[in-house]
Amino acid sequence: MGGKVTCTLGEVKQRADFIVYWGGNPAECHPRHFTKYTIMQKSRFLPRGRKDRTMVLVDIRETKSAKAADTFLQVKPGKDFELITILRAMIKDQRVTDAQIEDTGMTREVLDKLVDQMKNCKFGCMFFGMGLSMTRGKHMNSAALLTLAAELNAFTKFVAMPMRGHGNVTGADVIMRWQTGYPFGITFNRGYPRYNPGEFSTVDVLVRGDCDAAFIIGADPGATMPQPAIDHLKRIPTICLDPHITHTSKLARVHITTAPQGIAAPGTAYRMDELPLPLKPALKSPYPTDEEVVRRINEELQKKPFWMPEGAPLTMTAHG
Amino acid sequence: MIRITGGKVYDPANGIDGEVKDICIDDNGRIVESIDGGRTIDATGMIVFPGGVDVHTHVAGGAINFARAMTPEDHRRTQAFIRTKTRRSGLGGMAPTTFATGYLYAGMGFTTVNEAAVPVLSARHTHEELADIPIVDKASLTLMANNEIMLDQMQAGEYERAKNVVAWYIWAAKSYGVKAVNPGGVAAWKWGEDAKQLTSPIEGYSNLTPGKIVTQLAQICDDLKLPHPMHLHCNNLGAPGNVSTTIDTLKHLEGHRAHIAHSQYHAYGGDDWDSICSQTGQLAEYFNTHPHITTDAGAVLFGDTVTITADGPWQHLLYKLTGRKWGNLDVENETGCGIVPYTYRPSNLVNAVQWASGLELLLLIKNPWQVFLSTDHPNGGCFWRYPEIIKLLMCADFRKECLEQLPDKIKGKILLPEIDREYTLYEIATSMSAGPAKALGLTKKGSLGVGCDADVVIYEEDPTDIARTFAHPRYVLKAGEVVIEEGDIREAPDGQEFLVKPHMAADTDEFMQPRFEDCYTMQFENYPVELERIERKDLQELPAE
Ligand SMILES: [Zn+2]
Numbered sequence: 001m002g003g004k005v006t007c008t009l010g011e012v013k014q015r016a017d018f019i020v021y022w023g024g025n026p027a028e029c030h031p032r033h034f035t036k037y038t039i040m041q042k043s044r045f046l047p048r049g050r051k052d053r054t055m056v057l058v059d060i061r062e063t064k065s066a067k068a069a070d071t072f073l074q075v076k077p078g079k080d081f082e083l084i085t086i087l088r089a090m091i092k093d094q095r096v097t098d099a100q101i102e103d104t105g106m107t108r109e110v111l112d113k114l115v116d117q118m119k120n121c122k123f124g125c126m127f128f129g130m131g132l133s134m135t136r137g138k139h140m141n142s143a144a145l146l147t148l149a150a151e152l153n154a155f156t157k158f159v160a161m162p163m164r165g166h167g168n169v170t171g172a173d174v175i176m177r178w179q180t181g182y183p184f185g186i187t188f189n190r191g192y193p194r195y196n197p198g199e200f201s202t203v204d205v206l207v208r209g210d211c212d213a214a215f216i217i218g219a220d221p222g223a224t225m226p227q228p229a230i231d232h233l234k235r236i237p238t239i240c241l242d243p244h245i246t247h248t249s250k251l252a253r254v255h256i257t258t259a260p261q262g263i264a265a266p267g268t269a270y271r272m273d274e275l276p277l278p279l280k281p282a283l284k285s286p287y288p289t290d291e292e293v294v295r296r297i298n299e300e301l302q303k304k305p306f307w308m309p310e311g312a313p314l315t316m317t318a319h320g
Numbered sequence: 321m322i323r324i325t326g327g328k329v330y331d332p333a334n335g336i337d338g339e340v341k342d343i344c345i346d347d348n349g350r351i352v353e354s355i356d357g358g359r360t361i362d363a364t365g366m367i368v369f370p371g372g373v374d375v376h377t378h379v380a381g382g383a384i385n386f387a388r389a390m391t392p393e394d395h396r397r398t399q400a401f402i403r404t405k406t407r408r409s410g411l412g413g414m415a416p417t418t419f420a421t422g423y424l425y426a427g428m429g430f431t432t433v434n435e436a437a438v439p440v441l442s443a444r445h446t447h448e449e450l451a452d453i454p455i456v457d458k459a460s461l462t463l464m465a466n467n468e469i470m471l472d473q474m475q476a477g478e479y480e481r482a483k484n485v486v487a488w489y490i491w492a493a494k495s496y497g498v499k500a501v502n503p504g505g506v507a508a509w510k511w512g513e514d515a516k517q518l519t520s521p522i523e524g525y526s527n528l529t530p531g532k533i534v535t536q537l538a539q540i541c542d543d544l545k546l547p548h549p550m551h552l553h554c555n556n557l558g559a560p561g562n563v564s565t566t567i568d569t570l571k572h573l574e575g576h577r578a579h580i581a582h583s584q585y586h587a588y589g590g591d592d593w594d595s596i597c598s599q600t601g602q603l604a605e606y607f608n609t610h611p612h613i614t615t616d617a618g619a620v621l622f623g624d625t626v627t628i629t630a631d632g633p634w635q636h637l638l639y640k641l642t643g644r645k646w647g648n649l650d651v652e653n654e655t656g657c658g659i660v661p662y663t664y665r666p667s668n669l670v671n672a673v674q675w676a677s678g679l680e681l682l683l684l685i686k687n688p689w690q691v692f693l694s695t696d697h698p699n700g701g702c703f704w705r706y707p708e709i710i711k712l713l714m715c716a717d718f719r720k721e722c723l724e725q726l727p728d729k730i731k732g733k734i735l736l737p738e739i740d741r742e743y744t745l746y747e748i749a750t751s752m753s754a755g756p757a758k759a760l761g762l763t764k765k766g767s768l769g770v771g772c773d774a775d776v777v778i779y780e781e782d783p784t785d786i787a788r789t790f791a792h793p794r795y796v797l798k799a800g801e802v803v804i805e806e807g808d809i810r811e812a813p814d815g816q817e818f819l820v821k822p823h824m825a826a827d828t829d830e831f832m833q834p835r836f837e838d839c840y841t842m843q844f845e846n847y848p849v850e851l852e853r854i855e856r857k858d859l860q861e862l863p864a865e
Contacts, residue, residue, distance in 0.1 A: 004386075004390070009841045010441075010839060013839075014839055036841065037841060043839070044838070174385060175448075178385050178388065178417060178449050179408075179417055179452065180409075180410070180411070180417055181392070181410075181411045181413075181417045182392060188409060191403050192400035192403070192409040192410070193400075193409060193411060195392060268444060268448065274445075275441060275445075275842065276444040276445040277846060278444065280846070306405045
């Protein structure tokens, strides 16, 4: 089981009469989400806008987003997975005990109502934020929520979508997938892509001290990564491409100032629903774009002898 | 300059059937009458084909990329391409990565592919992926049959407006033509419904039926003078008894050009999964009496694959049947897509019927200019397994052996055991190159005639195993450049993309903008793919009527 049942944000804008935000705080983290895509929008199918839509917020604490919600459900910290599992059981009329429900911080009455709303809406959408995908259980939580959305399609139309962080994280994920088959956590050290998030993710490689150089683009790990990773970045030649001075640029051996994406550099950004949006620069920058820097480095690398010896095998069977 | 000498040439576009003759290629990558000097490739004892053309495949864009994300377990056991000086790394398998896609297609002698399903909204993404598929040339088709702005115009009886809307979308997507998937059914799916009857109004509309959409869209493609006719994925895909829907659809197309995608999935009799049977006889007969309509087989091969289609309701059904992973992505205003990993098993009666039906259509439709090799990659099987289908078509004995794996209860449900036809090399060259090139309207492809693109494949016949012959060509030339030699990738040049610019009324932008802003979440001026984004292109401006 697994998979993902989703849609683009325009579908939510047009059709979603029931919206759940789970583990996210859009009012503060994605301020335009309500007005551009979800609860505030009027559409041909939901002409009265906010009045035609119901919004439920599930989170461990009452954030500013709770004010915008019709219902706020405060789940006990670390009990998201249990709550989702209970909902999966309840939509199928399977037995769940009061004790199991109370353990998540909910009551049967509240969940009966939620299940009823989920099954009887015309088009339901669940957005899940960092609060769900980055806490205990991590991808188990998101997988369970995606499964719940898939299963709700036995009763009505239901989709789910992650709320991504800022920067073009989605874009990096999309491109890595088409070039390598995997979204992140990839190593090329055998000459072809291999994937293992707990092992090949940047943070793991740095903490273990496995790499002897770092090339950083569009990110500031110096501000967010654990100290051992930062210490390793300081030890090795770190090259940083960034329009601004950042924690990473300060510890890097080389900082190349580049034109800011979207403001002075063209390109494509992928929205959280993976729609590609063109970046059309309004300003001219004296600095080169990231793309140009990478291309020029590549051209220089081409002049060096190829890293792999002649006569090595060209294809092989991949092993994870 | 290259001269290929001594080979037996199979060039159906020019009626050449195994004649020993030289093929000359100039420095512009074109086939010419003669050359002076240059390299000579001795093809004595070998066979020479025009490069393969895949009329219907899914190799780039949101849906296949969604499938890649859903199948990491497959990537681990598959063929890996190691980086070399001329080649990027990648992975083969059920949903190959972009670079690997180019190497795998070229590696079996295919030099042109048609990406058959592009939502305009994510066309920019599709083009970025297509640019990362090396060697082969590419065309792409825009998904139209469930576009609500177009449907509204059809419902209102505004044919001219609907036509302009279609032209506007093709140009916005920078595509080559129109793909229609389950007309009306995908729009209905957005409310969890489907459209199975051609004459019943679709969910959300008062009098618009799938039948009307089919007829009008075919007319629009004809009137816009698109080089490739409407490319249609019929309603009711995969369902027992759906042959009646398919024949009904074909009747709605009388008087128009059309290409029917993956007919195998539309050729079943029976009332349910237990009584399902092949009805390819009926469907083949229709094609045999209507030579202006083409199709591709959408053949099924036993083994693992991942199914992806814009047919959301069908994918939901498949998910319910298999209980495996399900991915679904509805795209605002335009279309949707579904993704379900799947294993076709000879022991499974439905799969056995599907396997036989694909081959039956290829064998029962008499004219190879009408029926083309395809698996609807990756739906019926991966494209790199085409050589297995060629063997099944060319060797009746091999088919008989394969039939023995099928369950006993298959008796009476399929026609394959009674078919003795074996494809000739000339017919194979027609079905995998000349025919699809002609159907796509690509006049410089699928032909070894003077002036055509020098996409040439040289096979060394392996009399013990015809599948090996086609899986491992000795040489592949793309636009006159030797890309495969002695089984290795020598060069990986970038291919080009085919685009058309249809004629449309001058006020179409003004007409579109308010309607667009009503239902999209993207800025109107950001929506069309900029022409500059497509680096290597062959752009054809289409005349007004
Ligand atoms: Zn298809």
